[in-house]
Amino acid sequence: MTPERYAKIRQVLDRRQPDLRVLTDGVHKAQNLSAILRTCDAAGVMNLHMVTQPGQRTGIWKRSAGGSARWVKRHLHPDGSHATLALKQQGYRVYAANLSNKAVDYRTLDYTVPCVIVMGAEKTGVSAPVLALTDAEMTIPMMGMVESYNVSVATALILNEAQRQREQAGLYASPSRLSPTEYANTRFEWCHPKLARFCQKNNLAYPALDSEGDVLDPAQWYQDVRARKARNQPKELTDDHL
Template structure:
């Protein structure tokens, strides 16, 4: 983690959140407590800040300074609002191609997906505030800088984003093995948002219930799953092929 992209110390992080800095994720020592820590928790919950509990060794690795049991990462980018992004795309009379990442948690996978998304003309990436991979140095590096060229939106809940997109005339397609539909039978040559799930669980079942279509990649090996960034690339390039 780049040192200029982190803040440490409870009071400093509270101030950064209140000042509306792009605080991407807060790492908290597992057994941390006290009045100031309670205030931090209240501030994070009020502002929907992504946080996780970690062993003190992780914090010591992140910074050699007196971290007081908390280290926060500051995103190197500004996030977009979903409403503004969709409105601007529809005004341009484009056929939007959007990508929704349902709680993808690995920063390197995230970076690799951003890189492919930029190469395939994706108009924006939608992630959930809680439980998603941070936008940090690893993300920037594995995206080869593409993270600076593609709008990223943070939403409170993926389901709300799906409903909003559907209401805006954008079809939602989930990548999942829980279907008989083949990716090559889906029409991507229209306004569409492709949903990729987390590395271990896939797309959330509650999201699968509300999307328009499900699609899977044909698999011929004995290992019945692909790395999520590879699967995402296959979906995006099928969309490109159809739109050529």
């Protein structure tokens, strides 16, 4: 971990928006999901929710995603209405991109409040059960013959407006808006992804990091892990895994 790399991680993490989320309702093309994921990272979105049908693939194209899969948390949901309702119960406003008589210009909505941007599949749009739970429907004004942008392009335009509003409101300024626990855990996962996966697999607390992003007293931590293994912990906790 170089000082420059650690400084970049801290800078990006400081700007993450815990209360700005995106939910894709039925979007299944890998290239679209990958582009949306990349846009989420660029706008400081920390969580991308994806509603999928049984057997539906939600693969990510690494080239299109630009490595963003590591920096944005993905949540899979089998049912759009349940996912939307759960977010509303947490205090989020739900804004759905949809061509309808109720839709307003996307630039007139307030994105500085906790909100979820819902994007539907290009052919079918946002599903009716999800639309029934939305607080507002929005559209992007078009000047040509086509009625809408590609879903990934539309997501980018809307998130750019959300970013503009939030930046003006000072929501990207330090200190971080994440809770101390979420900040510490995410920082560790970004700095040490392999070790984080090992800790998750074996139900271990993340070790503390020093001011340069390195594990604080790694020898002592490894010794504690081995001691735990000796107390009849799962077989996975072997020296080969460390």
